[in-house]
Amino acid sequence: MRLPSRFVAVFTAALLAGCSSGPDFERPAKPTATGYTPETLSLRTSAAGGPGGAAQTFVPDKDIPGEWWRLFQSPQLDTLVREAMQANPDVDAAQASLRQARENFYAQQGGLFPTISGNGSGQQQLASPASQGQSGSATIFGVTSASLNISYAPDVFGGVRRQVESKEALAEVQRFQLEATYLSLTANVVVAAINLASLQAQIDATQGIIRILENSLTVVRRQFDLGGASRADVLTQEATLTQTRATLPPLQKQLAQQRNQLMRLVGRSPDRDRGESFDLARLVLPQDLPVSLPSQLVEQRPDVRAAEAQLHSASADIGVAVSNQMPQFTITGALGFTSAGISSLIVPGSGVWSIGLGIAQTLLDGAKLDHQRKAAVAAYEKAAAQYKGTVLSAFQDVANALRALQSDADALRAQVEAERTAAASLRLSEQQYQLGGVSYLTLLNAQQTYQNAVIGRLKAQAARYSDTAALFQALGGGWWNRSDVDPKSMGKPGYFALPPVQEIKLPRAGH
Template identity: 30%
Template sequence: MNVLTAYRLPALLALSLALSACAIGPDYQRPQLQTPAQFKQIEGWTQAQPGDVLARGSWWQLYGDAELNALVERLNISNQNLAASEAQYRQARALVRGARAAFYPSLSSSAGASRSGQGTGSQNASSGTSSSSSGVSTNYDLSLNAAWELDIWGKLRRSLESSRAGFEASAADLAALKLSLQSELVQNYLQLRVLDDQQRLLDATVAAYARSLKLTENQYNAGIVPKSDVSQALTQLKSTQAQAIDLQWQRAQLEHAIAVLIGVPPSELSIAVRKQLPVLPTIPVALPSQLLERRPDVAAAERRVMAANADIGVAEAAWYPDLTISASGGYRGSSFADWIDLPNRFWSLGPQLALTLFDGGARSAELERTEAAYDQTVAQYRQSVLDSFREVEDYLVQLRVLQQEAGVQQEALDAARESLRLIENQYRAGTVDFNSVVNVQATALNNERSNLTLLGSRLTASVQLIAALGGGWQQQQLMDEPPTAAQQTVPDTVGTAAP
């Protein structure tokens, strides 16, 4: 290396580092989006800051069912869709490591031996004959090569930024899938328990109708009532028995769905019938829209906007020259005995600028593509936010209306029970016919089943609202500032907020 090169190389490095302080391409800014200061269906909501990094906690514990808690934990461990998404998450993490490795020099070595030959010939002018011979040589080569691409225009940094945003989007996708599967399992389980309660209702009704049939038969045998009353009582009994049998396949399907969600064949899971229904959780009257920002699907959509924004910088950097510093050295000789010897040593060191002068418009097309891809991700992000607000509004109004409906339905059920008590007493006294009893009994049973169906709808809507809000809440998350990293490692305690 001569003296001039020794001074030029440090100067070139200093210039490169100075230029690398800036990166080609736009810096990320969150897309503008109009969001309501509060939800239409509930008061007390405020503008939120990003909060998808907040811990979400075991929100399913709100329903107070130990068996449900155990099933969700099994889902978190054994669900195969989650396993596939987790593998995709690890792929995205590896891509980040690969993009970060481009910042460091690459080092390679090689060693080899080769034999080569070349034919030579001469011609005798007097005799007109020619002769030929071959020259065979052996070459031995041992070299060490290093190369380092300087990130002058920020192309490597933008690539890393894009990979990191893709990794974060993959993490959010994993969280979104887990929340969706947890929500599906909880809804199936709650509906299964509601079916258990309906089964108990129908079984009790069948027993009551059997007693009614026996009473009617006795009265018929005594000549008090006509044969038609016995037929009506029998018809009512068998119809209710058929309804009770119909619930069995519905419950079996829900049990099979839960088995697949926790990663086992349906034949390996049996959920015993239980008398106690899960509790309907008290939804906070006021939930800050900060919780909506914790939705992992919205977070994933924004991370993809960040990745697309960084890709624009990568495409713009293609218009600028790449600077690579390379060095190589080693030994090359024709004799193995003195191969590694000072006279056979060689080396080279120097920078290289590479610039594409003409590519037929490929770089322009790539830049146009990345800009269009960015616009696409922005539109998808805005749509995700709008959909999330719509879902919360839907479930808020659904829960409010169902609560009002449940109050009216309970009044109707109380009236039906009282009417049934009165009509049965009148029938025993012989003041009304059996047809009147059958009509009132059918009305009472329909109201009992409607009350249970309404409870199932309220339980399902509560799960859907929690999922729409990002999965649970706690007092710490109602504050303006998110918890620290140390707090995030502690499991959530899901609670409710006062109005």
């Protein structure tokens, strides 16, 4: 039966041009919002005296430097961040994941090309006439053949191209997850260094307060000996000193654990701690801070870009599922030789060839393929919802950082003033107590107030530095101004490769 000419024409056109199954991916629309808070935030924070007290200014559309941590002007911090980016195993794992995804993408591209394979066989056989009920001598005959075989599945409905598209999008997912790893790593190193400086400052301040309390205890005991203080006053002062000393071990524990975390971030074990230390007073607070528009943020945040690439992959998978419901075409061919022996393999008349066209269409499968298509649509809808959630989380991170920086500046200003007032009150109370002008309870309250004010001021300083790092992290960290991807992780497509014979280990003699 001859195929209708119209069918042949349609098939030939489809074979040459190819179709596309499923929806073409369209990037989600960029957000139209112009800010991150219901009301317009001030573009300048308040200022306070002392380290970390400078006013910060928010500069709309300001680009983010790739090495944003250098704005803190700490050579030690720069060194640790560079070490972390080179030695952290999470970075190595992310680079390897990108290499894997890219190689899977290149492997999928191979489905667009024909597959050619070589086959050869030879057989010699001794045949006895007795097996056929005949007499005579046995004869030897052989069959030898060699051929090149080609098979090709024309991508008529674009299913293979959609598979390639999906794999390429998954490679983009890994690309941006790599950037997210760098972003998280650099921010964590900066925050760990700030926490180290804060904890060490709190320990130093607590030790200073302990010395003050020890001096006060000496005064109280002297007055007790002279009859100017009661035994209760001495016990109360001793209790206050003991309670303050008890706050040191938890701070020292936190400091040790923070150092261990920093060692993990820079790719060292805890025993390889080199004693790096940071001083809050020597860290410079960045004063001009970038604030990107929401439409820019979705381009800058690696997690948003990864979610978009995941959505792209899910969209392409719909096309794959639709294509699987269409007729599947195959073209096969073979060219070779066959003869009665190797010596006569390539002689006139020994050549053979074949060519064929196959078509297959699933007619009844219990709606398996259709349910797979519906599952792919649901996966796309899930990816779309996750993308929206990721965008909302990105906006939340920026809004939280902006709010925190405004609040941190006000909190530090209040803490600096509280410490100044508490210090003046403590000095006055100590003088008056020695002269008998105030009770011991008044002195004790002044000591406790000053202690709390010093610790509060140190925490407020650290919060400004940490939340500044959080803003850079929330805005994407300037990865587009760095070259984080190892060129080896991108790989390159290949079209002909020999088997990896160098990786085959033959058994040695005697084993």
